[in-house]
Amino acid sequence: MLVSTKWLNEYVNINGIKPENLAERITRSGIEVDSIIDRSHGMTNVVVGYVKECVKHPEADKLNICQVDVGDEVTQIICGAPNIAEGQKVIVARTGAVLPGNFKIKKAKLRGEESNGMICSLQELGIEGKHVAKAYAEGIYVLPNDALVGSDALPLLGLDDTVLEFDLTPNRSDALSMLGVAYEVAAILSQGIALPSITYKESNEKASDVLKLRVEAVKDNPMYVAKVVKNVKVAESPLWLQNYLMAAGVRPRNNVVDITNYVLLEYGQPLHAFDYDRLKTGEIVVRHADEGEKITTLDDTERTLNAQNLVITNGEEAVALAGVMGGANSEVHEGTTTVVIESAYFAASSVRQTSKEVGLRSDASTRFEKGVDPNRVQEAAERAAQLMSDIAGGEVLAGSVIFDELDKTPVQITVSPDYINNRLGMKISMDEMLSILERLRIPTQAINGNLVIEAPTRRQDLRIKEDIIEEIARMHGYDEIPKTVPVTESKPGGLTPYQAKRRIVRQFLEGAGLLQAITYSLTSKEQSQAFALETAPVTELLMPMSEDRAILRQSLIPHMLEAATYNVARRIDSVAIYETGSVFLGVEEDGLPREVEHVAAVLTGKWVDNAWQGEMKKVDFFVLKGIIEGMMGRLGMLESLSFEQTTLDGMHPGRTASIFLNGENVGMVGQVHPTEQKKRDLKETYVMEINLEKVLSMETDELLYVPVPRYPSMSRDIALVVSTETSAGTLEMIIQQAGGKLLKDVRLFDLYEGDNVEDGKKSLAFSLTYFDAERTLTDEEVVKAHEKVLNVLTEANALLRG
Structure with missing residues (x-):
């Protein structure tokens, strides 16, 4: 709803109030002002x-x-x-x-x-x-x-004006009119309201002598008012009227049509003007359409109707879609001299159904669908007749042609002040409540300590006690509602240990340079178990949107590889993404699939670009392995982490490893098989997937502060010649177990194969750090511990290289 403050000022005195301040007060009272439009745009000269x-x-x-x-x-x-x-x-x-x-x-x-x-x-x-x-x-x-x-x-031109754009909730249909807005603003400012004064001279001829009315669809049209205006001069509207319409977002057409649009905006009551001579029969019949009946509406579109659509007819053919749009066959034109003004109450459900079925929405249908004031139907017709007399020079025939079986009884609501205060958590006096309701022009009496309210019919949203509570709360001021702390025995909310660890995982991966991805949980049958850490019977959808989205996934990797392919195809040659999400394995007792949270990552391209004086580094197995080690280190699980070479479908046989925590397999890391890479138009691509639920559910030792060492450490380097099939991880584990409590760190720093090393062998060099936090170690203690390590390595067929 676009509200011209210049037009609004005709009903409520808002002079001296800045539009920004008025908009703020209206918003705080419950109707949000979306924007403030200065129609002058600052123009001068x-x-x-x-x-x-x-x-x-x-x-x-x-x-x-x-x-x-x-x-x-x-x-x-x-x-x-x-x-x-x-x-x-x-x-x-x-x-x-x-x-x-x-x-x-x-x-x-x-x-x-x-x-x-x-x-x-x-x-x-x-x-x-x-x-x-x-x-x-x-x-x-x-x-x-x-x-x-x-x-x-x-x-x-009416450009010295400011327009407020309202974002109305569906219940506030009363604010779809200038008078409705005026009631609201008058209540906010505690001012009076000047309603239009309707006076005009009637002709001696009666409207009922020239127009007959018959309503057959009483349920959908319980009230119909028609007025007849003769000797109308169709012309351009006066400038003030055009200005108000344009400010409200309505295109001016001619004085007769503009008047009906003006009254619609002023009263919220849709009107329609028929050319009396084009009606031909001098009769209006309101009925349901015949199945397949056709009508050409004012937008020059032929529409086919059904038996549920309500139409206005001349007794022979349809001349309007009731509550939606008029027909082209009865349109007011330059030669029109006699006008029939229609003002009616059409059932919201009927208008909504017709509007939806014919694919046509209008300002009229919007208002009928939300509900119009039954007590304004006749008043709006009188207002339009007055304006046609004043602006178009018409002669208004005496009286109106009326069909009226509409119940206009206002809803009565009884509520006690205590009931209101208890629900608002406030202490508003009854006098203040009465004052608020009086400002809102809601008739109220205080009877036996209760508020007895007759909800005005212009306020279709007032039906129950809670509606009155809302009115009092918003006019008293939502900002005045006291802030209180709930009385409860429950503890303040927070993250569970699992949630906190998951947040650590995400923060670490993002800190390492990976971007979070969110992919579909649904996949194709071919991709459903690809790269899966664990397989189970798949879960198929009964009504899938497509074959590619028919089955719940059992691995995160396939869709992430699709994301990598999508980016690479668009010249983003370096991709580093991760996802935390559920995979779906088998069926639980309740018939639903078992959801298990996993974390997965995909890396391809460059890890470090060759910036100025920098060295370019491509993504490889050890980059992703290092990210996993860093993540487990943040979770306090690095000491229990290990890797073992493995083979998996779709993965490179020599560059894939299983991930173990405390000896339990929790995931895998490695390079995608070259065949799979080629199929997906990718270069070297590395992936990892970990059963996050299993990892985060494991118990970890409490993080304790370790003082900065006061005593020096001692290092020893050893080079071992072993079979090429012996993994460095196996040797590292042997060294750690043999080193005892003095051995604090073992680090692989060299791998050599070639001259002076026989075929089928390799040389691995480790650095061992010995340390005691309580004292300085002696050479004898270190030699003793180191020799124990060497002896154990010899037993494991690892020869000390000279």
């Missing part, structure tokens, strides 16, 4: 001009040289608008003016002729083209003859 002379430019067929009176001078302006003519009053942006879009008006020469300013269209003043009358959709805007030459054009 835009005035009314009079075209005294207009001749063709000698050097350009589409340009005209105009001599324009702007009040204090006559100036020359070059104009290319097709509708420019001598004798017009126009909008002139003088030299120095700045139009919307930061368009500055300067003196210029066009084809050798001087131009001092610009004659403007409404679009050039910031009004959207779809809101400009079709007559001025192209070319400049022509002002009325009574416009004062040299005066500021912005007030004349």
